[in-house]
Amino acid sequence: MGVYVHKSVLELADLTNREKLVLAYFFNLKLKKINLSNKEIALTLNFSAIEIKKIVLSLKNKKYISLVGNTTKREIKIKKNLEMKFEKATFNGFNLDDDILKLDLNTTKKFVLAEIRSLISSKNGKCTASNLHIANLLKLKERAIQTALLELEKNGFLKRNLKNVNGKTERTIILNLNNTATDETAVNFNEIKEEVPEQQYNDEVLAIFKSFPKRPMMSDFKVEEQKSLCLPILKSKSKDELEFIKFVIGFNVKNNESWKAGFMPYMYKFLEVDKEKYFNEAVKLEFDKFRNKPKVNANLQLLNLQLERDLFDFFSEIEESVWEATDLEILKEFKIRYINGYLKFNDIDFNKRALKKIKEYRPSNLNF
Known part of the structure; x- marks a missing residue:
């Protein structure tokens, strides 16, 4: 009903x-x-x-x-009759279903859950509304919505996912009303979070909390207060979301002049209150560049440098008639003299890169 x-x-x-x-x-x-x-x-x-x-x-x-x-x-x-009009393509209200009514939550949180379900039903199974939008619909303060969402997420009634959509960060809210939600909204949260061992995941969360710079003269009590507020938020995030948070912290430490001067916010304010300021489109683009940058393999870089040096010495010491041999024959001769210096490298990588270098050294008029 x-x-x-x-x-x-x-x-x-x-x-x-x-x-x-x-x-x-x-x-x-x-x-x-x-x-x-x-x-x-x-x-x-x-x-x-x-x-x-x-x-x-x-x-x-x-x-x-x-x-x-x-x-x-x-x-x-x-005594007071209200004019209850129903207009198309506009917010008219929401249905507070029995499964939400029976939850042991205050009325504000029930209203928030009911409105999110209403938005999910009307928006192709997704709720991407901002805190301000929900606050305006429910005639509540944005801070009340922020607090309600944080506590609802902490207690497992919903999950917030962030992802990049056409260069913009989109937040999707997913309901999990103790498996009493409809089939469209019921979600197994264990399937959402990547399969990371719990202890390893908790260690990563704690490391991100510790990486956030402390404000000057920050008391131990304030640190513990921030820890109790922030760890539940961080633990609710997926691995990709944690990577983004870690990047944004590092980005501000390097580029934000107020942070360099010691005027960084408290971590809770950074994560929840001012997140639109820090997790914006420009920073998301920087994160995507960072994530998509080719990974540098230091081992292969060292192999290239060593081959460059040793092949130069090798060709400077032998007769020019060496070019009458094939690339593989030259490589075999090179190995006889220098192989002991390459035992720590993968043999396939060594052969592939050495042959490439030999081709580069071979005079263009003496291609074999």
Whole structure:
């Protein structure tokens, strides 16, 4: 069944979220007179009867409802009618389903989960809305959304994934309502995170936390406070996301003048509050360049340098008639004199690169 919360209810600035939920429930009943007891309302909305009693009295005092009769036989009448229009291609509200209602969460978090599910259903199975967008829809402060998402992710109700889409960082929110979500939204989080041994993954997370520069005169208490805030955030990230975070830290240490001067933010602010400032498109492009840069094999570089030197000495010491031999014959002769210096290198790499060098040394008019 659930409760549909229309945007006209969300816009009531003088009500708390709990009061909005109860009022929305009354509107859902579509009855002129509501004869439900506090206990019955509480059972439906997963509140205590005492909480419902306080909310009903508050709605009465704010003149949204009136109460007729005594405690044992009471009628609730809605006094303030709201205009509940439903417009196409716009936000009209969301349905708070029973599986969300029954969760042991505060009303703000339930609203956030319900709105994310609504966005997933209307946006091809994806929710890419920003914190500000969700806050505007729910008529809440952006900070309240940030806190709610962090705690919901920490407790496994959702996961946030970052990825590069056409040069921009896109965040996708995936729901995991203890396997009570629909087939489209239910996700096995173990399948999302790469298969990395847990201890190794925790060590990587801790290393990233320690790599974040400490502010001058930062107390041990503040360090532990930041650690308790940041480790759950980092542990919720995939390996690719951790690589990006590690890169952004290093990028700012090298390029951000305020960081060089010791005016870096606290790590929690860096990860959550100001993340759009630090994890922006320009830095993502730098990260992609860094990630796609060809990996340097120091061993092969050393092999090339050694061959360059030894082949030069080899050709300077022997007769020019050596070019009458094939490349393989020249390589065989070279090995007789210099092989002891190449025992640590892979034999296939050695042969391949030595033959390439011999071809380069061979005079163009004496190609064999």
